[in-house]
Amino acid sequence: MGRSLSLVLATLLWACGVAPPEGDRTSDHGTLPTTANEADHGPQAIGANVVFYNTENLFDAEDDPHTNDNDFLPEGELRWTGERYAHKLEQIAKAIGMNGPHAPCLIGLAEVENRRVLEDLSRTAGLAQGAYAIVHKDSDDPRGIDVALLVSEHFGRVKAQEFLPVPLRSGVTRPILHAVVETSGNQRIHVFVNHWPSRRAGEGETRGKRMAAAQVLRSALDEVFDSGSEPYVIVMGDFNDGPSDASISRVLEGGGKSLDAGKDLVNLVALDQEDPLGSISHGGTWEYFDQIMVSRALLAARGTGHVRAISAASVKDPRLIFDHPRYGAQPDRTFSGTRYHRDGYSDHLPVVLRME
Template sequence: MENQHVIAFYNLENLFDTIDDAHILDDDFTKKGFKKWKNKRYLAKTRKLANAIAKIGEDEGLAPPVLVGVAEIENKRVIERLLGEDALKHLDYGYVHYDSPDERGIDTALFYRKENFEVMESETLALLVNNEFGDRDFTRDILYVKGRLNGEVVHVFVNHWPSRRDGAKLTAYKRIAAAHTIIEKLEQIRLVEEEPHVLIMGDFNDDPNSESIKTLMQTGWFINPMQKLLSPTLGSANYRGKWSLFDQIIVSHSFLNHEPGAHSFSKAKIFAPHFLQEWKGRYKGTPFRTFGGKKYLGGYSDHFPVYLILKQN
């Protein structure tokens, strides 16, 4: 199925190397840190994640993703380690990555298969929000990449919006601000392109029905094919027995056209094969994570990847 292409997003759950970086709060992920993050564990994680990424879309009989947005990576070193693993190195992925001001040093990135995607330009969009004390809250930037997907110009935003750690309602304004940051960039783009092809992917720390996502949808520019995937029995992450769908890929209406050569939206899915799940016990069926608190579990991530299929007409 050469004319069908997988676009994926995956939160990699703290993909840190073992080297202590004095400029960020990565001490937990060092050999002597809280997580006892040794080389053996780090290499096992990159190997497992590479295998998982290579298999996204396999359940639909499709080739590995042409684009993969990722969250929770520490730096370029871990990206190169991951893309150099046996499962991925033959696929010839390039990547776009910038260091963000996040205090823990976790960033987003976009991986792309060079045979399918050509980067034209990229930048980070700073998310300028303050905490409750009026000081700037240093969080992840939004990664913006403009490129040609099989010859068609697309605009990709990779996100990891501020967490709900201090409470969903108290922190909602930060995620709404992130939505407005994307809208402002798109308003500039739309001065040049009347109907741009846009992919907004990420861990939004909000479900499809949250105010922040509604802020994007109220522009009338998008459809959210992930909306119907959330149910009481499935999502992309599970916290205390409750499913959420914080991981989403939102597409512009332009992906509904069927002109020759253009890409059109076909299907959206959560990638949750048996090997990415806990196999037994009270957490059976939830993501097989690397850590449960301090305890090393040896899994992949605390999120399932999500993906959609674009058909090239």
């Protein structure tokens, strides 16, 4: 097993380290950012990192009759213009680029409106050379926000994808994205991207919805782990629960503050709990709602000589954080109510899985 695990991660690192082909990728939309200064716009090569980012309402500025996007229109309450949209794309790409010197192999995203915004994001200066394939499906979420996955073609190909519905007693929520990615060395990695129901109506009142999402994900994971092999799995997302909440620790069995806490997953973010910051802050209280977990088989490749360490944490670049006069350090978001912050990024920090 050690040799195969070593091969998997060596292949992963090799695939992610391939220099992307030269040449420009231009947008079909004239207002969008174009490729520019590398120092300003982030990495221009591919690295062995995986990033998850809740983008805080990445909407375009055009009306979609199938979603409730009225606030995100030029005449809407948020005065969401093409220029603001283009700048938001640059900010999100820049934040993703803060994960390290290279563009990620895999990028999981939450709160994206549609496929167009993913295409536009992948064309920005910081991400264009990643040559990302898009995994996305419009959901029935009432806010019109979806989950998505970007897969660098230098890393691998998407061999299969499905969107797992989360049945609720009332209302609807985002499905769970499951993609099977085959690396250049013909190794397969199962990737799950999540955005579980929010706590907006109260933590207790909405707990059952997140438990339902956890049960759907657990069932899907059981199928993968019961396949007779030792699969390579990455689970990431905005779970709207922390590592110690029942949906993660009891239903999903997603690991805790030790390497032996989980059933078959290791919650890498939970191991970072001594850090005073998390990935999101409510009223000055930081939480790790955004998490990355991996299968034990993937973690076992540490120390093989090909991979020295695997870890995950939120990206705490000071450019992503501002000092609130009442609550202290906070994610520098795009909107506070209806007040627009041009220099903001999102109300979440990105989380990154690093393989060094």
